Amino acid sequence: MNIFYYIAAAVAMISTIMAISGRNAIHSLLYLILSLLAVSVIFYLLNAPFIAALEVIIYAGAIMVLFIFVTMMLNIGIERKMEKKWLNPRMWIVPSILAAILLIDFIIALKNVKASPSTDQAILPKQVGISLFSTYLLAVEIAGILLMAGVIGAYHLGSQKKKVTHRYLVKK
Amino acid sequence: MLTVPIETQILIAGILFLLGLIGLLVRRNMIYMLMSIEIMFNSAGMVFIIAGTHWKQPDGQVMFIFILAVTAVEVAIGLALLLQVYHHFKTLDADSVNKLKD
Amino acid sequence: MTTIIALIPAIPLIGFLILALFGRKMTRKTIGYIGAGSVGVVAILSLIAGIGFIKSLPQVKSYSVVLWDWINVGNLKADISFSLDALSLVFCFVITFVGFLIHAYSLKFMDRDEGFSRFFAYMNLFVGSMLILVLAGNILLLYLGWESVGLCSYLLIGFWYKEPANDYAARKAFIITRIGDTAMIIGIFILFLNFGTLNINELMHKASLKWGTGSSIAVLTAALLLGGALGKSAQLPLQTWLPDAMAGPSPVSALIHAATMVTAGVYLIARTHVLFSLAPIVQSAIAIIGALTLLIAGFSALAQHDLKRILAYSTISQIGYMFLALGVGAWSAAVFHFMIHAFFKALLFLGAGVVIIVLNEEHDIFRMGGLRKKLPVVFMTFLIGSASLSALPLVTAGFYSKDQILWYAFSSREGSTVLWIAGIMGAFLTAIYSFRMIFITFYGESKTQPSFQPGKLMTIPLIILAILSVAGGFIELPESIGNIHLFSDLVDNTLPAVVIKKTGLSEILLQSFSAIIALAGIYLAYLIYYKKPALSESFNHSKLNKFFEKGWGFDRLYDILFVKPAVWLSEIDKDDIFDWMNIGISKLALFSNRLLSVTQNGKLRWYLMSVSIGIALILSYMILK
Numbered sequence: 001m002n003i004f005y006y007i008a009a010a011v012a013m014i015s016t017i018m019a020i021s022g023r024n025a026i027h028s029l030l031y032l033i034l035s036l037l038a039v040s041v042i043f044y045l046l047n048a049p050f051i052a053a054l055e056v057i058i059y060a061g062a063i064m065v066l067f068i069f070v071t072m073m074l075n076i077g078i079e080r081k082m083e084k085k086w087l088n089p090r091m092w093i094v095p096s097i098l099a100a101i102l103l104i105d106f107i108i109a110l111k112n113v114k115a116s117p118s119t120d121q122a123i124l125p126k127q128v129g130i131s132l133f134s135t136y137l138l139a140v141e142i143a144g145i146l147l148m149a150g151v152i153g154a155y156h157l158g159s160q161k162k163k164v165t166h167r168y169l170v171k172k
Numbered sequence: 173m174l175t176v177p178i179e180t181q182i183l184i185a186g187i188l189f190l191l192g193l194i195g196l197l198v199r200r201n202m203i204y205m206l207m208s209i210e211i212m213f214n215s216a217g218m219v220f221i222i223a224g225t226h227w228k229q230p231d232g233q234v235m236f237i238f239i240l241a242v243t244a245v246e247v248a249i250g251l252a253l254l255l256q257v258y259h260h261f262k263t264l265d266a267d268s269v270n271k272l273k274d
Numbered sequence: 275m276t277t278i279i280a281l282i283p284a285i286p287l288i289g290f291l292i293l294a295l296f297g298r299k300m301t302r303k304t305i306g307y308i309g310a311g312s313v314g315v316v317a318i319l320s321l322i323a324g325i326g327f328i329k330s331l332p333q334v335k336s337y338s339v340v341l342w343d344w345i346n347v348g349n350l351k352a353d354i355s356f357s358l359d360a361l362s363l364v365f366c367f368v369i370t371f372v373g374f375l376i377h378a379y380s381l382k383f384m385d386r387d388e389g390f391s392r393f394f395a396y397m398n399l400f401v402g403s404m405l406i407l408v409l410a411g412n413i414l415l416l417y418l419g420w421e422s423v424g425l426c427s428y429l430l431i432g433f434w435y436k437e438p439a440n441d442y443a444a445r446k447a448f449i450i451t452r453i454g455d456t457a458m459i460i461g462i463f464i465l466f467l468n469f470g471t472l473n474i475n476e477l478m479h480k481a482s483l484k485w486g487t488g489s490s491i492a493v494l495t496a497a498l499l500l501g502g503a504l505g506k507s508a509q510l511p512l513q514t515w516l517p518d519a520m521a522g523p524s525p526v527s528a529l530i531h532a533a534t535m536v537t538a539g540v541y542l543i544a545r546t547h548v549l550f551s552l553a554p555i556v557q558s559a560i561a562i563i564g565a566l567t568l569l570i571a572g573f574s575a576l577a578q579h580d581l582k583r584i585l586a587y588s589t590i591s592q593i594g595y596m597f598l599a600l601g602v603g604a605w606s607a608a609v610f611h612f613m614i615h616a617f618f619k620a621l622l623f624l625g626a627g628v629v630i631i632v633l634n635e636e637h638d639i640f641r642m643g644g645l646r647k648k649l650p651v652v653f654m655t656f657l658i659g660s661a662s663l664s665a666l667p668l669v670t671a672g673f674y675s676k677d678q679i680l681w682y683a684f685s686s687r688e689g690s691t692v693l694w695i696a697g698i699m700g701a702f703l704t705a706i707y708s709f710r711m712i713f714i715t716f717y718g719e720s721k722t723q724p725s726f727q728p729g730k731l732m733t734i735p736l737i738i739l740a741i742l743s744v745a746g747g748f749i750e751l752p753e754s755i756g757n758i759h760l761f762s763d764l765v766d767n768t769l770p771a772v773v774i775k776k777t778g779l780s781e782i783l784l785q786s787f788s789a790i791i792a793l794a795g796i797y798l799a800y801l802i803y804y805k806k807p808a809l810s811e812s813f814n815h816s817k818l819n820k821f822f823e824k825g826w827g828f829d830r831l832y833d834i835l836f837v838k839p840a841v842w843l844s845e846i847d848k849d850d851i852f853d854w855m856n857i858g859i860s861k862l863a864l865f866s867n868r869l870l871s872v873t874q875n876g877k878l879r880w881y882l883m884s885v886s887i888g889i890a891l892i893l894s895y896m897i898l899k
Contacts, residue, residue, distance in 0.1 A: 197882055266879055269878065270878075273876030
């Protein structure tokens with residue numbers, strides 16, 4: 001079982017690297033979807049099947065699709081030339097160093113954790129559901145309000161009023 | 173039966189987070205920046221699942237669901253704002269929106 | 275009785291607090307009631323206290339009440355204590371009664387002024403501080419009242435502060451009296467150092483026991499206290515501030531610079547007379563200074579053409595008479611002249627105020643004239659006041675008070691003929707300049723028309739003060755005429771009686787001589803200013819006239835000696851290290867602002883980078899700990 005975990009983890013990491021270092025936006029987004037699917041496999045292996053399903057449906061299925069729609073709408077193809085200009089290898093040095101420092105910190109911090117996982121018992125959706133709607137009911141409601149706010153906000157922010165400039169102010 | 177030690181699991185989640193951070197710092201295109209933020213959210217949620225599995229409680233998964241909800245809203249509004257910026261500045265360069273300065 | 279004494283200074287101060295805090299929101303009527311009413315209440319209270327005091331004579335000569343501890347550190351003990359004896363009673367009476375009349379007058383005078391509540395607040399503060407000064411039983415409390423009246427004088431001279439000349443006059447008054455105040459506080463230090471107490475009666479008692487007559491320390495202390503008195507009373511050499519102080523409103527000039535504050539010096543010397551008896555040199559100096567001042571001021575008054583400046587120089591001159599009396603040991607005569615002078619000088623200032631305001635702020639007497647018919651009440655009262663000032667024989671109070679001083683200047687043990695001659699010359703000058711003032715202002719053809727007639731609130735105080743200028747003298751008639759000693763009997767309870775030496779000349783002879791001199795002066799003024807004005811014209815343009823007009827050049831002398839060097843010193847010290855430190859701080863702030871604003875360049879990725887670096891650093895630090 002472990003081997004599947006490691007393969008899924010490797011796939012996730014490699015596809016994420018491809019995603020952030022790509023030049024084509026659509027390609028990067030597709031790599032990201034691949035990474036999310038690998039993460040979903042990890043979740044399944046961690047005995048959280050409900051969440052694995054949710055990850056695919058919502059994350060990869062809705063959010064990423066939204067991304068792709070917007071990218072297509074904006075007609076990113078024009079930006080390819082700029083991407084070449086913006087993405088030179090020298091830019092990667094400092095963030096990589098920072099990430100390396102944080103990674104080292106992470107590893108040192110994790111050394112103190114002494115525990116072994118025991119994943120014999122799966123946590124079924126039923127348990128999650130009961131927990132959601134009894135203990136965390138208030139948070140569910142607030143999440144609902146948040147989603148509503150998001151919908152209204154996105155609707156307003158997305159509308160575009162055509163700006164009419166006076167004909168004398170239009171730059172030729 | 174998964175017997176991967178928990179440090180490795182969290183480490184993998186951390187590496188994914190750091191990859192997202194690198195992506196955020198390096199790229200200038202705003203869509204890539206939003207994408208890197210998504211990666212970071214995802215890896216944070218992964219840590220919750222790992223913790224929930226470890227303690228054998230559904231709370232980790234519940235937390236992940238909430239993170240998912242928040243992420244969805246954030247992406248929606250972020251992309252709407254991105255559209256507005258694009259229509260105003262005609263470019264997706266993050267450095268071009270630098271009017272809020274001293 | 276003691277509560278009345280404690281209330282007397284308190285009520286005007288409470289009036290001040292109310293007016294200062296709430297004055298803006300009160301109506302004119304309320305402000306008037308509180309402002310003038312508080313002084314009126316205190317006038318009644320001091321009358322009651324006076325009656326009670328006189329009734330209890332001769333057993334109880336003074337009352338004192340200790341209110342509370344003020345300073346109690348180590349062996350420095352000062353308390354808030356008031357004591358009433360005959361001297362403070364006379365001063366109290368004059369301050370409150372004349373003060374009330376002036377307050378009532380100002381209700382109409384300052385009616386259209388926008389600083390109405392501020393005026394009455396300051397006036398109440400002044401009356402309260404002056405009452406603290408005269409009722410203080412503790413010399414530090416007296417100094418508190420002293421400084422406070424100086425402050426009020428500054429505030430009230432510069433009342434119309436928007437005009438820079440007024441601010442200048444106010445500052446000049448304050449700084450010059452400050453010089454005197456510094457001498458006085460050093461004197462107080464010496465007294466405390468030697469005797470360990472600050473209570474005035476104890477100090478005087480111990481000084482008379484411990485210090486020998488003519489000892490150097492007594493001379494030093496007395497000279498320092500004299501310095502304080504000179505500053506406040508505008509005597510030589512600190513007299514230059516009083517003519518310029520006429521920039522304030524006329525009620526202010528009447529109250530502060532005629533009746534009360536400038537006589538604080540007289541009060542101080544009378545109160546600490548023991549010290550001056552112990553230092554005869556200083557006492558003679560007082561007499562000489564008084565004589566010189568009265569002459570110099572008399573000559574200067576002759577050449578002025580601003581109505582209030584004539585009265586200002588006249589005040590300096592009359593206080594010179596009081597100092598002359600103090601210098602020859604005629605303590606009660608000085609206090610008597612103070613009281614009578616307060617009456618007629620306040621009358622003259624208030625009358626001048628009416629004339630000025632009716633003629634639309636015209637100050638120059640050569641542009642007035644013919645007001646005799648136009649302002650009859652003012653003319654009558656002004657005439658009575660000037661007659662009292664010139665010591666018109668037998669009918670005016672001024673005759674009795676000034677004549678008493680002249681007699682004692684001649685016949686007292688410390689007096690001399692020279693002083694008497696100076697006094698007589700001064701009387702001659704006084705008659706000339708006061709009637710010059712009358713003839714030019716009220717007679718002749720009218721050059722400016724009065725714009726309105728003064729109302730009752732202005733004329734009734736004038737009438738009351740005129741009656742007092744005449745009737746006030748009848749409580750102290752000399753031996754030859756009526757031999758009434760009401761006043762000196764009262765004051766001799768506190769101050770020693772004057773010691774007369776045997777002379778050949780009798781009092782009647784000297785009195786008739788001074789009467790003739792006064793009449794002669796009036797006649798001379800009549801001749802050269804009314805009958806034949808041409809005689810005075812040539813004098814008007816002469817150099818001597820200019821010299822007198824500028825106050826004998828004292829202003830210019832002080833300017834060269836003190837003002838210019840001080841200004842020069844501050845000019846060359848413009849860029850010293852303290853300036854550099856101040857400028858350095860502001861430059862540092864600007865520099866760091868420019869430095870830090872580089873981090874605010876508006877670029878999103880810059881901010882992200884800085885957040886990430888911060889996280890990395892903090893986490894590394896926490897991990898490594």
